[in-house]
Amino acid sequence: MKLHQLAEALGATLVGTNGEVEIKGIATLSEAGSDQLSFLTNPAYAREAAETGAAAVLAKRGKVAPESLLKGASLLEHDAPYLALAKALELFHPNQDMPAGVHKTALIHLGAEVHPSAAIGPYVVIKKGARIGAKARLETGVVIGEGASVDEGAYLGPYCVVAAKCSVGAHCQLEPHCVVGSNGFGYATDKEFKHRRVPQVGSAHLEAYVDLGAHCLVDRGAISTTRVGAGTKMGNHNIIGHNVQVGENCLIVGQVALSGSSSVGDRVTIAGNVGVVGHVHIGDGATVAAKSAVTRSIPAGQTVRGFPARPYKEVSIEMKLVSELPDLFKRLAALEAQLGKPEA
Amino acid sequence: MKLHQLAEALGATLVGTNGEVEIKGIATLSEAGSDQLSFLTNPAYAREAAETGAAAVLAKRGKVAPESLLKGASLLEHDAPYLALAKALELFHPNQDMPAGVHKTALIHLGAEVHPSAAIGPYVVIKKGARIGAKARLETGVVIGEGASVDEGAYLGPYCVVAAKCSVGAHCQLEPHCVVGSNGFGYATDKEFKHRRVPQVGSAHLEAYVDLGAHCLVDRGAISTTRVGAGTKMGNHNIIGHNVQVGENCLIVGQVALSGSSSVGDRVTIAGNVGVVGHVHIGDGATVAAKSAVTRSIPAGQTVRGFPARPYKEVSIEMKLVSELPDLFKRLAALEAQLGKPEA
């Protein structure tokens, strides 16, 4: 594809003279050659942009001066360059669909339904009453429990498990070793501090376009349904406890644990290694900074941090003041010396 | 089962007029219908109880007024309602045992012993000298290493691995992807900061009735045995390091890491995302709050929090005072202004 055609396909404005160059791929600023597109989506890399040997640099409209590209790269200006980059990558790396069909080693119960356009990999196990939708792709060793379902176009990486009665929505993408429908942490403790399992008899449901990074766990409800809303995207090693309700289009970065019966609104961002206690609610559009502990409900739109998580600015000021404690203790001692230290 | 029969089976006292209603299942307060039992085990849900359409509500004796159930639900009073709920769930959801027998794709070494009442799922691998007890259930892809054992009635979810020489006690329940007997973090570092593996030649043993949430790891001992005591229950994503000794009837919530050679007494509660350094001991009945870092041994019965973990009240007071630092700095500045700031 020529650069001017690519600009058109992306809805970008071409600034420069390389429009007729045949573009063969996409690379980082430092690695791109004269037949590749590169991109500047983080201003920290401006110096690499100046020196790039790429045919063109995709960047935010108005943020990069064409003459700053010292080796003659053209500019592709776009209002949302990271979205345009996603689109460009899709153009150059079309999804290599697993071929439709069922691998001979897959074990599919006679009472399960598998759409003929689905791709079922080696050693997959699909149990009684399970349903697999059109163009769904199940990689090696995926297990689909009794009565569970995987909707159209979903992708499950190697060794993902969807337990009995649970469901994965259309176009979800699950990285390896995820579990949807594990038994959550439910124990009734007696007077001698012995713990009796509370049978976990609910289910877990991912709505459409949910992504789970590798090793994510979504526990089934104790009695009702654990639910993750459409379009929510998670990184690696997250835990969604039993009965949790997560809204739509959230970002949950990684190493996050949402304890049982907590709930999260829509468009919430939860950064890495956050813990949320049970039975609290995080409102729509809220943001929780990394390593926070959410111990109370968070209003919609609020940005919080710390343990317990409180408004970001408040906690940041306190953290700054903690770093000034050595000075504070000196100032106090000086006052005491000036006054003669009072009796305690 | 009629409600009055259910009350009797649970050892609960029936208050109300629905004793003859046929109870068909259990549901949450907001979802329960007139042929279902519901429950109030967390007072935060009192409003939902008032409005429930359930036939009856299981609750702590004396805590709920019968007339507060506005839609005519009866009351099942019990001294330990959460334990009674566990029992009720067992009644309505009997364990669906996998059928006894060995799946044709399971690979069982001729020198392994598998009890005829055990259930061995697809693609399970059982190596030389391993022993599988009566009514044990091994789900898809479980791997049992050489000389390892799984005792009577234990359940191992898909892709659990019990490494060579390790053992899983009777009636343990392991969620998917757990590993018992992984190699721990043992390296001897030379003067050039190169790291040589210290062979991990010990083993790991779970006593009876231990539960592991999904993706828990119990490393084998470096030389001796890592051990988890009877009745201890864990949530998801915990790490039990090499040589660790965990006592009986502990609760380890999730994302907890017990470093090598640490030890934990009986009836200890460790909340989410706690880290414990190596070679320290947590005494019987102690409680460690979420996200704490245990860097020194904790006496029996103590409740601790923070980094380093110290008595809960002490640390809580300090946390409160940190949030008052902005005010403190103002007060100090006011004093300085009043006095004329002294020379530093």
Place this chain on the structure above:
Amino acid sequence: MKLHQLAEALGATLVGTNGEVEIKGIATLSEAGSDQLSFLTNPAYAREAAETGAAAVLAKRGKVAPESLLKGASLLEHDAPYLALAKALELFHPNQDMPAGVHKTALIHLGAEVHPSAAIGPYVVIKKGARIGAKARLETGVVIGEGASVDEGAYLGPYCVVAAKCSVGAHCQLEPHCVVGSNGFGYATDKEFKHRRVPQVGSAHLEAYVDLGAHCLVDRGAISTTRVGAGTKMGNHNIIGHNVQVGENCLIVGQVALSGSSSVGDRVTIAGNVGVVGHVHIGDGATVAAKSAVTRSIPAGQTVRGFPARPYKEVSIEMKLVSELPDLFKRLAALEAQLGKPEA
């Protein structure tokens, strides 16, 4: 092997009279018998050493008085006793190589290359264009993606996944359920806070002698290559984000998350549950204490702790002062009382 022969093999100095004893194995101080070697590598165990029934105790030269071993154990003095212990364990526990050959249930694409000395376990899947080197050992259910490679002598535990185009260097050791080449957390968010996947088209590479503890994840690069340097050793449950560059001979303990495009120099130590934000650099030889959050680049050689991670001593002083806040508040109140509290 007689004790004096063992001393020679380890380069240790034998002090004592048990040189002719036949040594049959290695055990901890409290468990060792009269035909076993034990070791004292942590001074906290000096009392156990005094009482040990071992034939001999391996210890640091000059640190243990021979007469302190009350039950007649000899002493094996060594300048680096932990390295010597590693060597002794190798002598008594030689690696039990899986036998060379391909299990009949393994699925190997005709267009893959597997060295005849490699050991390929049950239910392994090796895809088109993949290459497996000499004496590599792939345990049950390992998946090697298209065009991926595993070099000479590497060991992959059960259910490890090496995704397409990714590579595992010579003599690496991966514990169960590791993933090399998972898709990282890359989303372009539009004005309505909807998230579009950015295709992750790079790869991931482990250099030689890298060890990954159980359940480690190394995400593939978004466009370029995620890389872990030779000799770096990791514990359990670590996350190496997309594009991350880790240097050589690092120690990464466990529950660590290196966010996308961060980089780590050589000989860096990162303790448990550390988080590192994207696009920062940790210099050669730096040390990051447990549970820290690295939010800015760390100079070479520096030891840091806290959130944000700053020099260890600075932060430790501040933590100490936080514990003195109750006293500080009292002192301030006393001054205010002495002066008559000023108007705010």
